[in-house]
Amino acid sequence: MAAGEDKQRPASYRDVTVGDLLELLARDYPENEALIYPDIPLRHTFSQLEWVARRLAKGLTAYGVKNGDRVALWAPNVPEWVPLQFALAKIGAILVTVNTSLCEQELDYLLKQSETGTLITVRGFRDNDYIGAINRILPELASADGELNSARLPFLKRVIYIGGDDSPAGTIRYDSLLSASDQVSDRQLDEVARQVQVDDVINMQYTSGTTGFPKGVMLSSRNIVNNGYWLGEGLGYTERDRVCVPVPFFHCFGCVIGVLGAYTHAAAIVPLECYDPLKVLQHVEKERCTSLYGVPTMFLGELEQLDYHSFDLSSLRTGVMAGALCPEPLMRRVMDKMRLNELTIAYGLTEASPGITQTPRTDSVELRTQTVGQVLPEVEVRIVNPLTGERCADDESGELCCRGYNVMRGYYNNPKATFEAIDNEGWLHTGDQASLDAEGYVRITGRIKDLIIRGGENIAPKEIEDLLRLHPGISDVYVYGIPDDKYGEDVAAAIRLNPGEALSADEIREFCRDRIARFKIPRQIRFVDSFPMTASGKVQKFKLREMHTRNEPA
């Protein structure tokens, strides 16, 4: 940003890098609150946040982090998260977000596939011991003095530790980043920041997609800043808004719709370190939040709390429900009981930064609960027959394809998968089944891709099937989603054992325990002799699902 530029608020905060966005906000709204953690308590204005982010950016540079380096952040929504998001963006390092529930093997895969050079982490989350897992993957860490040299993870050079307690052996303390910032001058940092372009990849998120192995979705500043901007516009945000963000920052819902949706309108965010329905309501009341986000399961949890406690939620105006199918009765209850009169549904996927459609907040309640709204500005949508590729007529169901600034830059180190997802005319094939009506409203009618969405978390059945097929007692297995009142969907598995085997469901779950994240472990397991097949020999998962719900033997 050139000195002496117009001090007026720009027409809109978009088409800028993530790093420059914060600089603009610190210039235009220095005293406005930006980041609030009421419990700690921590309250940063935009100028304070910019100051911390610059110091961190210098510290990271002093430790050798460079433009294009992958930096994985494995932590819940800790207060360091947002400053790091901007610090990394300022130096052009790529923030690789890591699901907090991953287990050791999944982390190992992610660090390898992303060729991560720096891992930033906390001691652990819930009963997941992160440092224990890291030490097992990287036994050389404990005795490291200076840069790491691991045969298993040759790209990984350093582990940075966020935590007030003693830092684990071999790690660099987060505070040391701040103290090392003196080694880099403002001029040096500005020089580094100038190299960062708006179309450079700035963020990578691992999504299960439909294949067994998670893929790293590469997103640029233009992808995510502009998407945040348009979703924020749809919510009518101004600098007076205060957005409660209980969704995780490791997902686009948190770091794009949350952080950037708010900041592109100079609104403040009130994050929760991790979801807790009671705390969400307390934060909304205490901080007079005007907007609230959540996947359907989260809103359900908050409504349950409202049966026992009362809160003053009169400040609430709007919000976003997204991430999974948003049932109409739930939408209506949330609008009514939580006073979220202007609640919107957003639909999208990580590969689309994530937003594709959103319900206009002033539309009729019917349209805001029965559709996922209209296509966002500057984005094109078309519905095609997945078999012929031909465009569907109005109201006819087909695969939703999307084109525009929001389509990802591709999957990291995976041109084949990128080619399969984005056709040569630039259309992203979402794998979601939808229809479009003459007024431009989109309805999600099903899912073409083999994916389970449990409480907003995507689960690729193939990943679980591949794991279970490694079990010596299992002959074959198919994993599918079953309806669940709390999570929308849950994971079920139909298993054929090898002759003479007598495994129990608990033994199978135990086998999964340290190999995949807990939310992916099949809750319901059925032992079968055969699987329903098509004439061409493909297993029919919809039949397995039907048989499961009707409790029929296979």
Ligand code: AMP
């Ligand atoms: P993710 O990449 O984790 O954001 O997951 C994206 C997937 O979640 C989409 O492809 C859809 O299948 C599903 N999804 C997201 N939002 C909605 C919504 N509002 N209604 C129905 N499904 C949704």
